[in-house]
Amino acid sequence: MAELSETTGIPVPTIKYYMREGLVSPGRPTGRNQADYGERHVRRLRLVRALVEYGGLSISVIRDLMAQIDNPRLEEFDLLGAAQKTVTQQREARPGPTRDEAERRLRDLLVRRGWRIGPDDPAYRTAVGVLATLEEVGYHDMIDEVDAYADAAEKAAEADLRLLGPDVSDRERAVEIVVVGTSVGDTLIAALRRLAQASISERMYTRPAR
Amino acid sequence: MAELSETTGIPVPTIKYYMREGLVSPGRPTGRNQADYGERHVRRLRLVRALVEYGGLSISVIRDLMAQIDNPRLEEFDLLGAAQKTVTQQREARPGPTRDEAERRLRDLLVRRGWRIGPDDPAYRTAVGVLATLEEVGYHDMIDEVDAYADAAEKAAEADLRLLGPDVSDRERAVEIVVVGTSVGDTLIAALRRLAQASISERMYTRPAR
Numbered sequence A, B: 001m002a003e004l005s006e007t008t009g010i011p012v013p014t015i016k017y018y019m020r021e022g023l024v025s026p027g028r029p030t031g032r033n034q035a036d037y038g039e040r041h042v043r044r045l046r047l048v049r050a051l052v053e054y055g056g057l058s059i060s061v062i063r064d065l066m067a068q069i070d071n072p073r074l075e076e077f078d079l080l081g082a083a084q085k086t087v088t089q090q091r092e093a094r095p096g097p098t099r100d101e102a103e104r105r106l107r108d109l110l111v112r113r114g115w116r117i118g119p120d121d122p123a124y125r126t127a128v129g130v131l132a133t134l135e136e137v138g139y140h141d142m143i144d145e146v147d148a149y150a151d152a153a154e155k156a157a158e159a160d161l162r163l164l165g166p167d168v169s170d171r172e173r174a175v176e177i178v179v180v181g182t183s184v185g186d187t188l189i190a191a192l193r194r195l196a197q198a199s200i201s202e203r204m205y206t207r208p209a210r
Helices: A002-008 A012-020 A039-053 A059-069 A076-086 A097-113 A122-136 A140-144 A146-164 A171-205 B002-008 B012-020 B039-053 B059-069 B076-086 B097-113 B122-136 B140-144 B146-164 B171-205
Strands: none
Touching: A002 A012, A002 A039, A012 A039, A039 A059, A039 A171, A059 A076, A059 A171, A076 A171, A076 B171, A097 A122, A097 A146, A097 B171, A122 A140, A122 B171, A140 A146, A140 B146, A140 B171, A146 A171, A146 B140, A146 B146, A146 B171, A171 B076, A171 B097, A171 B122, A171 B140, A171 B146, A171 B171, B002 B012, B002 B039, B012 B039, B039 B059, B039 B171, B059 B076, B059 B171, B076 B171, B097 B122, B097 B146, B122 B140, B140 B146, B146 B171
């Protein structure tokens, strides 16, 4: 285990904790106080650390995700969906006519774009919640721009899927890319959006120098 | 004040608290326990509430922002920049060669896109931090996609600036749109990105039905 710690840079007590919590399987015992660890342990430990540090996920969420990686009956698409949902905040709108109207708008958008997503998806619930909030505060212009925001989101998602690539048979790698790429990507896109805003608004709003 | 509370839907104790904290100016006294409030008070109260509820801003940050709105010597561009910075998280990268390389990459990107942003901008610092993190975890493919993410961010920023419009002489309205639009917009874009991911990955990774 000392070697495993050296290879991964993860302290021994942390490795023991991950094993106790069932995130990483124990090694093959080779003696009273010795066990054999393989490349599989190294990769799994690195994945767990990436999910903790960059995905901001709890141990119980990671345990569920590891069980899904190890379940060969779960198809790739469902595994990726499960991974994506772990880094998706769900914000519910208050029931009422405003929410119903927001949901109708989102469904229209999904139809226009050919996105087939069910109403149980946490990102669907959150999008409805945001549209309902914008309606409540009278930001109708922003609701009218939802197709432009969807264009932007689709461009980002296309880049996301290029990262993942067509072959997702390496399930640990695929889950890591989805979870880390989605969570870190949110921060990257938010920062770039502000840089673009600042650049465009400088052109629009500064008076020419005299 | 009871009327002001009724018009805005904000409870009297909350209005008193905002006045005590200097976010809203007191009314013109008309009697021992009476004061006159105008349209200006109604608008300011609604703005403060929007910034608290949707911008997630602290009272002291809102107080600074209100002082900037009320400072006629501050140019529109600087006011909008100040508003935008209040909803921008700043994450610093650890100093070292990885950060220097990340900063070089960001500067190249800014030059390619013609975005003129200084290194003191919090969004600049955060973008450097994200690129350095991606380098540390070996996500070079994601760094190579930074232009695609910048395309997406620019599309969103163009929509943002359409909402604001060319006339920003109504400074309260402009600040509200920047702060609320930017913070709520992050959540909207994140939700739409996940919906687009799910839709594209369904096409890529599900086996045809037998």
